[in-house]
Amino acid sequence: MIRKNEYIDNAYKGMPKPKMQPRNRLPVSLFLIGAIALLSSCSSANPTDASRTTVSDEPVHLTFYARQTISEEDFKLIFTEPLKKRYPHLTLEKIDAAKSKIEDLIAAGQTPDIIFTYGADLKSLEPLHFLSDQTPFIKQQNIDINRFDPVVVSAAKDEKGLYALPLAVQFNALYYNKDIFDKFGVPYPKDGMTWDDTIELAKKVTKMQDGVQYRGLDPESLNRMSFSKSLTYLDAKTEKAAIGSAEWRKMFEMMYAIYNIPGNKPQDLKKSTSVSASLDAFAKEKVVAMWPSVNVLTNLIEAEKQGVNWDMVQYPSYKESPNVYGTVDAHFMLVTSTSKHQAEAMKVIALATSDEVQTISAKQTGRFTPLASDQVKKQFMAGNPGLNGKHMDAIFKSKTAPPQQFTKYEGGARNFAYNALVDYVEGKVDLNTMIRNTEEAINQYVVTQKAGEKK
Template identity: 45%
Template sequence: MNQKNGWIMAAILLTLSMTAGCSSSQAAVEKGTGGKGAEGTNKENSGPPAVSTEPVTLNILASAYQVDFETMLIDPVKKKYPNITLNVMATGTGKNIQDLVAAGNTPDLFAGYTGMMPALKQLDVLDNLEPLVKKFRVDLDRYEPAVIDAIKVSGNNNELSGLPFNLQLNALYYNKDIFDRFGVPYPKDGMTWDDAIELARKLTRTEGGVAYRGLDPESFTRIFYPRSVNIVDPKTNKAAVNNEQWKTVFDLGKRILSIPGNERKESSPINEFRKSKTLAMLPSYNFFSDMKEASESGLNWDVAQYPSYKDRPNIYGMVDPWIMFVAKTSKHKDAAMQVLEVLTSNEVMLQMAKNTAKLPPLKNPEMKKALGENMPFLKGKSIVSVFKSRPAPNPSFTKYDTEAQKWLEASFWDYIRDKKDINTALRDAEEQINQIIREY
């Protein structure tokens, strides 16, 4: 094709894409989905610029937990952009992003979360997507503002380095049969941790040779995320754990796990809830999609609003999105953005919500209403309760946080198990973290 014909073809393609964009947008308005809604105009249908239609293969790194490949990526991308082939590189031992970068095999696209971003910055794989966002007319107003802010605060120079496709949530799962057995009312929405602990005291007992536990915090991270606390001060690069905020976190863990008989007995509280069926309440992350087997095995369960600190009512976790990044080294960034366009489209997000019960990071209220709609074992569950809380703002992460958290958590368990008092535990953790920073 000569240059003149090439320009003519590009103009035709641009006209067709703009026409198709206007048609799909109008259809969306007529159907009452997408288009103009409570959030304003949905610009995702305004049509990206014409780009190459030459065949291209993109390597993408993610796990099946993060992405339902067939319904969220492979099929919809193939349908809309038949020239793009996705080569899925499943995560696993020796196959994480660090390993692939070290081997000179960096994928074009890879999934991660905000807590990983300091490490990704060290690998120098994050790119500034804002020029591509502008080029492809990506409507960032579709997203929950806190999600975009969380990605920027964790990125390079407050830049947007990826687009979110899944937002974590927290819920209080509970075993209705244990509550019924001991005549204790079910958890209510709006409970504080103090309220949950009082319920736990009534439910922690042994009957018929079976030891029942009332409550487990599930994870150390789960109870400190709502406080938006730093482990390392990003301004001074020094430990920031020997203070009242962290005492509050350590104290909460102690009050839960020191209830007589409520000491942790299994390594996995999630298994204790789902399989052993001996844990009455489990405040945890979104594992709705994994409750099918437990439901079929007879677990009589429901969910309530996540408990909150008294001074931080209706707050859970932190803004914790899964993000798809375009690697800085990718030679096919336009095609990668087309994949992101499909992945984050209303159509794909809605199917994700309905079929996997994962929460889209969009303002659109229909996404929350649709959560788990096509999953029969979730029918009748009080999922609406979860949305009475909102996530806490993210702190600024540092490159030291992952290693520092290991030492802080070790001190937490030393305190829980009465090996150290709280002041000693936090002081020792601070000293150890500062030593790690000096040797980094």
């Protein structure tokens, strides 16, 4: 979820503080026994010592490295306030990736205890030696994995183990500006539309009037649209570019068709492919009629105060995959393999994923829970007056596409594809040439990255 100009999920409002259960105090001997058992179960790939697994009431300061943006207000609501009540001997400091590079922290010997990031970024942590199977710590804290949506959890797993637990998961919806449709006398979008339906509707509201160019549809990003097909830029097994497939070709052609509706192409196409820029065009500039994207409800509640008359319908689907929207797009937390306080760090994660805190998060902050609990799901933005009359049922009408297997080079490969798409849409290169040149660039990028890792 985006809040104001933050990139994803940052919308927390103050609420009554959660009533936490009293902390159980166990004999130190039991903790020592648990630590020894854990040591015996861990492999050499996940080194653990007693100092990391033994839990006591001694003060412990933990660091939380946010590669996924989270506001100070949100952090306080979900993490520090519940932690202060349940485990007063634990303190948690947030370090924003935008302000502190992880490489600098490593060089200074200040590696974080917890990392907060998005699913596609998990594998990029592997070269930093932060990833490890979290199962021993999950078991130690008696976290029931069955409480989570299994599809969401599967996005953080492979044959080596489970690397993280989810804090929140995105949904997709098609947001639309009712005033633009009213201006041109065109019926509003409806649930169940395919992408072809959506593009045809966009043509009817892409018009110039009173010196303003209204754009019928901003697709938000190539990444978002490809998620419904569970596509990746790299083959996870071969680590070779995968954008030459028939599905990717259809994706590029659809993006071309959308942007080349006469009058629908933004002036700065490269800039507009960022989520924040395309959101601004919809919610601030008020020139986009339809915007398919992630959970931005808190942004739109604020935008309505500035005159944006919006509503939402089901996210468009591909005709061969009806009622399917994006793949698992979740925000995950993990205990680093280098943390000296792994057990304490997992206590933080356990608390943040408890029913109690997840209910607060869903109701007050607009984060969609990764828990399977219908009771918690029903609390999503419950009672928020800014959503009165909105078609909230649209959120629940689609199912998630299967999660992808990402490589640690996925982010870099995506950047090459984004830049190539701009050239293709603007007619600077044909599709075949664009795909060939981009695959060559991606493959060379991977070779260069691997060579650097060997040094």
